[in-house]
Amino acid sequence: MTAAIEARGLTKRFGSVTAVDHVDLTVEAGEFFGLLGPNGAGKTTLVRMMAGLMSITSGEARVAGIDVRSDPDGVRAVLGVVPQALTSDLDLTAYENMDIYARYFGVPRARRARRVEELLHRVGLWDRRKDLVKKFSGGMRRRLEIARGLIHKPRVLFLDEPTIGLDPQSRHVIWDLLRDLRQGDALTISLTTHYLDEADALCDRVAIVDAGRIVALGSPAELKARVPGSDTISIGLAEPPPPERLAELRAAAGVRDVSAEDGELTLRVDDGARLLPRLIEDIGATGATVRSASVDRISLEDVFIHFTGKSLRDESAPRGAPQGRRVV
């Protein structure tokens, strides 16, 4: 089966600056793939090269088996792109925006109106089809642009930071829409984001991009599992544990470190959710009383820090967007 997206040694240089540095990548058909990295990591440049919007300095890129360099028009015909900037025309209605792009893609007249209607229904904008886009909120514009990116039934959809600048509610609407698209169509989705929770919630696999290179690749769970001792278990005891008990815990399988302050035990472990019941059982067997217990699970933020040595949190994260550890 032909891969939906393939890159081999893909490189882009702007003068002396290397924006994308020998990237090798394969995204299978039907996959929901995430490119995760901070602003300036090279994600957008990578996508733009894939979409034939930017010349390739060296290397190869294929979309749906079509070579980007030799047949850019062929690639654009099977590719839907939703750029990071809001690109719908403000002075046109939602319907006109859709209709004109359908014409750009050569969608036959007989299918055009039906396709526009179907997609506007799907993104919940059919009732607003006659409104000028200038009256739309950012979230509505983004939904329209996602619909527009699907007007020609592409095989691959590139979404470049689709929720940037949106409020948490709008972000979740977009997420639901993307999950729905993924289920409804034989569509490969490549999502570029610097929101960790977004990648975690939506993507089958994630590539962490830093300084133009892919530094880690795998499913969110695989990536998390590659970071040793990154779950934190907190256990509240009625009495402070004796020192020999701490030594026993430190030696237990899966435990990386143990510290105690009064009756509060803190353990760095590999797989906290699985280890917690056994630890409670073991502590209970020594006669100690367990008053509380929680697992602070590793997030992609921790994964990112592990692989790049720096944090991905930045000023552009939307207010209320959870990005740190998740307590279960």
Add this chain to the structure above:
Amino acid sequence: MGKVWAVMKRDLLRMLRNPMVLLSAIALPLVYLLILGNSLQGPLKGLSLGVVAQDQGPETRRLLGALQAVEHGPGTVKLVRLDDVDLGMKRLHDGDLAGLLVVPPRFSSDLERGVAASAGLFVDNVNAVASSAVEGAVQAALPAIERPLARYELHLGPPEVRPQEIYPRVDYDASLIPGVVVMSIFMATMIAGAFNMVMDRFLGVHEAYLSTPLRRWHINVGVLMSGTAITCVTSAVVLAVGLLATGVRVHGGVAGYALVFAVVVLTGLGMLAMSMVLLGRAGHPRVVGLVNGFLNIILFFPSGALYPIESFPAWLRAFAHVNPEMHAVAALKAVLFRGGDIEAATRHVLFLAGFCAVMLLVSTLTTKRTL
């Protein structure tokens, strides 16, 4: 052509949804017509000429009578009677007067006695055009005096030359119509074509349509066609208003109208394509505004719309001959004022067609298809 039409439709809809911009493209050239028509009129009028008559004799009365005839006829001067030379000189220096004529005592009696007499004409020669006009008006009044003056000698009986105009008289206001129509074409090119492309780039909107299978020529031709359609509408309105206001009509019947249409379409398309070549890759709309403002001046003034290009220095004349606006103005003049001189107009239209073809080709080749 479906994709070209889609590009054109998008561009047109965006411009039509901003009617103030379109109205400006129509109104501004008409304001130019109004301003130019009233500020750069051919013969100067109403120049204040102070007159201090220290002599009340018959020759002085004849001279003043002749000057009054100029005042009430061509209106070149407006006479201001003064009693005091010093006051007249002060007003001349203050800029209140364009000239001061002083008729000294015994002016008439000296002339009657056959003695050479002189009158003083002081002119504000800072404004060369106005001072020449005042001198001309006084010269025109001198024949009223039957005796020679010392300063302005009267030569009676030279052969008279009566100019014969070969075309119906063209008022100054009417003569501006071709220039104003061409200006309206240029102004429409300023709000369409390259401006829209650069605005798309500036806003990042272009990334979306560059991600579609549109080809370079689809984008270029679609944008140019929408700009040309806008150009046709705005210049047709400006032309119609100009014709109605001045009473000029299009000569040459259907051929005349066809030539006017060809001039508008070819000039509009050619200018839009030229703008695309020069500015299509600009990164900021301000650059387009700045350069277009500059182009408007350097193309309009050597177009022959205001001044005959024959009086230009050789280098500027050479530039004028390759200036599309010059050919557009000349073709419109031929159709509007030269009784529908189709042959003369056709020559200029052929130049415009060639210019248009070259610019269309170059703009298509240079349109940027990537970000």
